[in-house]
Amino acid sequence: MYQVQFSPRGQRIATPGNETLSQVAARGEVIIPHACGKTGRCSTCRVQILAGHSSCSPRTEKERAIAHKMRFSPDVRLACQTVVNGDVVVKQLVQDDEDVHFSSLYIKNSPPDMFGVEKHMFILFADIRGFTAFAEKFLPYDIIYVLNRYFHAMGEVIKRHGGHIDNYMGDALLALFEADDPREGAKRAVHAALEMLDTVKKVIQPHLNNFLGKNFSIGIGLHYGLVVAGAIGAFADKRATVIGDAVNFASRVETANKEAGTEFLISEETYDLVRNKIAVNRSIHVSIKGKTGKHSLFEVIGLLEEARAKKGRFWAPQYDLLPELHL
Ligand code: FES
Numbered sequence: 001m002y003q004v005q006f007s008p009r010g011q012r013i014a015t016p017g018n019e020t021l022s023q024v025a026a027r028g029e030v031i032i033p034h035a036c037g038k039t040g041r042c043s044t045c046r047v048q049i050l051a052g053h054s055s056c057s058p059r060t061e062k063e064r065a066i067a068h069k070m071r072f073s074p075d076v077r078l079a080c081q082t083v084v085n086g087d088v089v090v091k092q093l094v095q096d097d098e099d100v101h102f103s104s105l106y107i108k109n110s111p112p113d114m115f116g117v118e119k120h121m122f123i124l125f126a127d128i129r130g131f132t133a134f135a136e137k138f139l140p141y142d143i144i145y146v147l148n149r150y151f152h153a154m155g156e157v158i159k160r161h162g163g164h165i166d167n168y169m170g171d172a173l174l175a176l177f178e179a180d181d182p183r184e185g186a187k188r189a190v191h192a193a194l195e196m197l198d199t200v201k202k203v204i205q206p207h208l209n210n211f212l213g214k215n216f217s218i219g220i221g222l223h224y225g226l227v228v229a230g231a232i233g234a235f236a237d238k239r240a241t242v243i244g245d246a247v248n249f250a251s252r253v254e255t256a257n258k259e260a261g262t263e264f265l266i267s268e269e270t271y272d273l274v275r276n277k278i279a280v281n282r283s284i285h286v287s288i289k290g291k292t293g294k295h296s297l298f299e300v301i302g303l304l305e306e307a308r309a310k311k312g313r314f315w316a317p318q319y320d321l322l323p324e325l326h327l
Contacts, residue, residue: 004084006030007050007091021047021079021090032092036116038080041228043070045079048091055086116230116243122177122189122270123247124163125221125254126154126196131171134216146208147171153199161192166241172254176242186224186273190300193220193264221254223267252288253297260284262299271298279307 001014004024013028022045025032036042040062049056056077059067063081066072076093128134128150135143154173155165163177177192179185197220205215225246231238253265262282271280282299301307 002055002084002087004087005089007089015084017085018083021045021077021082021084021088024084025079030092032079034080040066040078040081041116041118042066043072043078046072046076046093047079047082048093049075049077049082050089050091052084052086052088055084055088057083057085116228118226118228119178120182120224121227121229121242121246122163122179122185123223123225123227123242123250124158124175124177124189124193125251126173126175126193127219127254128171129217129219129258131216134214135171137214138212142212146212149207150200150204153203154196157195157199158192161188161195163189163192174247174250182224183273186270187277189222189270190266190274190278191303193222194300194302196220197263217263219254219257219262220264221250221252221257221267222265222270223250223253224269224273225249225267249288249291249295252286256284256286256297260297260299264300265297266300268296268298271296277304278302279304 002017003012003014004021005012006025006028009030011028011030013024013030015024015027020038022032022034022038032047033044034042035044038045040060043066053075059077060081063078066078067076079090138146151165151168151173154175158165158175161177162179163175165173166176167174175192177185177189179188197218200216200218205217208215223246225244227242227244227246229240229242232241232243233239249267253267256265257263260282262284265284266274271278278298278300279302280298281301284297284299285294286297287294
């Protein structure tokens, strides 16, 4: 038998070997947080190996990726990915009294699927242009009425195309579309966005003009990427949402509309899936703070078949290239 010692509390737990540090800890009721369900996708189970490095297995591929992203030193390991075969002394890194309390509640109250699931999704952000200035001119109750009417109309469109609104942030909304076939999903998400723009012009704007003598326009950004879908919030009040680089990127795509003077921009990942179905007016190269490389965004102005019906059967899509934007 080998022995694993957990600092700072000093518990010593025996192991026959071929167990992960998380498995050893669990047998001795040492709490090591595990926000991803011990699947090598988070860093909450990180520990520091104080002694016995050679008794620990090499990093798994998943652990290598996380260690690289988080810039872990070689002695910082993921407990759920580290198999021990010898005596080891371990220091818990994500652990204070509040952590112990929270982790025991978290682990007890979270069914496995609550840890989050990685999946590819279409992420759509829509934002009302100049909303702050708009809201300042009118009564708060009127603004709530207008916003709810707008959100309701957008929700109907999104639902009709197989998506759902995941979140509201002030005057902005985040909608998600999932599909087994990404091309099909891209088509639905693009159709939804175009119909949202149309609905704002044909339904919301005339209503606003009657009601407040004013109207507004919206900007939409659409991206396709990998997200972690999970539950966030206090235990009694958790709600499902998505997190990840792709969500932040989709938000940047939407923001780029302001700089580019466009209404609807899609990322290259989305464009690749629907390029034969859409009419594009312009392409924009952007560099995004905190991200390396340049990214191409495409301004979608309609569906190709509709554009061809208007412009002639053999009309071919062409688009202008705008100068680079820095977001
Ligand atoms: S619990 Fe998430 S990587 Fe170990």
